[in-house]
Amino acid sequence: MDAHVSIFSESAIQSTKLGREAFATALRHGRGCAAMHLRDHGMDGVEDIVLAACLENQAYDRQCEGSRAEWMYSLFKGTPAYPRFAGAILAALARSTGGQYYDYDGEQLCHLASLMGSDGDLQAASCLRAFVRNQAMSDDGVVGASAMCALDGMSAVIDVARRVGQFLQHDPQAWCHSLEELTGDALPFDEAFAELERLAAGDPAIAAYVGRQEALIARDAPDERTSQQIDIDARRYGEEFIRQNPVESIIAASTGESPQRGLFLRFGRWAGTDDLNRILDHLREQDDTDVCKQLLRVFRHATLPRLDERVWALASHSSADVRNAAVLALSSLKDPQVRALGLERLRATGFSSEFADDIALFEHNFEPGDETLILSALERQSVDGDEAHALGSNALDICASVRTAAMAGVAQWVYRTNPCTICRCRAVERLQEWGCLPAHIADEARYDASEELRELACKQT
Incomplete structure (x- = not known):
């Protein structure tokens, strides 16, 4: 326009x-x-x-x-x-x-x-x-x-x-x-x-x-490297990062006064299985809430080597930060127990935006019919602002991972409640991809504050 x-x-x-x-x-x-x-x-x-x-x-x-x-x-x-x-x-x-x-x-x-x-x-x-x-x-x-x-x-x-x-x-x-x-x-x-x-x-x-x-x-010039060269350079970067930040230094950093969140995330991105197991071993010895939270961040971008009993226990910790970090670590696994935990959490009357990360447990464990439970859990919430955004972001991630039109109701809930134009745009993209964007949403989206969303809605036939 x-x-x-x-x-x-x-x-x-x-x-x-x-x-x-x-x-x-x-x-x-x-x-x-x-x-x-x-x-x-x-x-x-x-x-x-x-x-x-x-x-x-x-x-x-x-x-x-x-x-x-x-x-x-x-x-x-x-x-x-x-x-x-x-x-x-x-x-x-x-x-x-x-x-x-x-x-x-x-x-x-x-x-x-x-x-x-x-x-x-x-x-x-x-x-x-x-x-x-x-x-x-x-x-x-x-x-x-x-x-x-x-x-x-x-x-x-x-x-x-x-x-x-x-x-x-x-x-x-x-x-x-x-x-x-x-x-x-x-x-x-x-x-x-x-x-x-x-x-x-x-x-x-x-x-x-x-x-x-x-x-x-x-x-900002375009990267002219081949995909193979990009992968090689990335591995070299990862090897150098691990050399400069061995597992011992990561464990030590978890007890520091001002630990850097990105340090643990990058370590998880590049660490090998042996180093990840050492983090899990150290986690079993820890009761300090802050230390547990930092060590669990390692698994935000790394797959757990196994369904670890300590991480499982921390997924029910009294600290919401620790609980959510453990849940996100578990969400990397495709496992019947992880799926059962997701079902239990979303059925619980206490489910709320504070535990929006529980939705992530379905990322690798979604089965047909789960969309009904997810939507029911979302519709029980009366939310706006940060709460709606937290729930919507997690719900959109599941929509993107399972990519089934059965999740259309979830995407519509996100569009209806989310305060963020970027998230609403993602919801409309999913609905268009599945061929089930309702006419009333398309009509309204043509007047949205987001130019990208307006253009997207105008493509609707």
């Missing part, structure tokens, strides 16, 4: 009137039904909710889900509420200080101002330019830099590149905006880079910026 075309210009697909609380939840999730409500019923009774979502990026995962500015803009563009929204957004932008990593709210305000400015709002354009240019350059970059480049094109790219380059001259290792980030969809990357290269000959600051971009391009 074009960023400057309001969603309200499309013909009505489904009229959905939501109560105020349901609307607030739907808008926070970025659901299409919130946009459909506004299309059919206007802002009455919910204008303050929409405005609050413009002033604050309410996405569940603000880093991974991407900007919602275009979607939010489409909700008030061309409506009688536009002057009130524009005034509040520009006032908030004027109060924002910028210069902090990562200012998701500030970035959303800037992109809203950019969109308004591109549609002829001169005050919005002026406010955005002043905000970006008045910021002090820092290691965190310039909030709104890409928004100003989208508004003003190459002149803004040159301006930002020069400012960043001046900073790099004083601190060559500082983080900086990539040219790809600055150009976005507004300018062809190659043309912008060629123009900066031309200017670099007579501008040391731009030359510093271009030099950094050349290093980034070289770093």
Whole structure:
């Protein structure tokens, strides 16, 4: 969908009137039904909710889900509420200080101002330019830099590149905006880079910026190794990692004050069976909760050498962290006892999002009919936010591993409850793959905050 075309210009697909609380939840999730409500019923009774979502990026995962500015803009563009929204957004932008990593709210305000400015709002354009240019350059970059480049094109790219380059001259290792980030969809990357290269000959600051971009391009160049060479290099890396981090050091690290989670995960990825058995042997001697949790992390990406009685016991530990870590270790096994544990856990009245990892016990132990139990366990939950996301993520992993249309009800539950647009997109992908995406979900998803999900839904025939 074009960023400057309001969603309200499309013909009505489904009229959905939501109560105020349901609307607030739907808008926070970025659901299409919130946009459909506004299309059919206007802002009455919910204008303050929409405005609050413009002033604050309410996405569940603000880093991974991407900007919602275009979607939010489409909700008030061309409506009688536009002057009130524009005034509040520009006032908030004027109060924002910028210069902090990562200012998701500030970035959303800037992109809203950019969109308004591109549609002829001169005050919005002026406010955005002043905000970006008045910021002090820092290691965190310039909030709104890409928004100003989208508004003003190459002149803004040159301006930002020069400012960043001046900073790099004083601190060559500082983080900086990539040219790809600055150009976005507004300018062809190659043309912008060629123009900066031309200017670099007579501008040391731009030359510093271009030099950094050349290093980034070289770093991110396509990997031309064959798959066989990639496997060989990976094995060499693993061998070197184990040489530098022998099992004795991993055991010692588990008792440290600030153990690094990634250390145990990487060890499990590359350790051989003998080393994994030594971890299990040491685990049997441990009662300390933190040590058990760290050692169990080794098996997050490693298959248990056997159905170990100590790991089995820890799967019922009083500490939720230890219990869940042990459950995830057991989930790597295809075993009747592991399956029986999964059945017992999901049937239990105490099953909740705190133990969402119990669903993983079916990853290698799923049998036809289990989808009914999984769905029943999910539907007993009344969840939102982190709880819904934890349950949904585990449920989607099972959908991906068993790949059967029998799991359609589970995928629909994830779509219906998950606050994350990425997870909802995964759910729709599964439903489309199985040929059972309901029409009402396809209709709503066409208005979702996620551009990827909107495009996916539009492919539905």
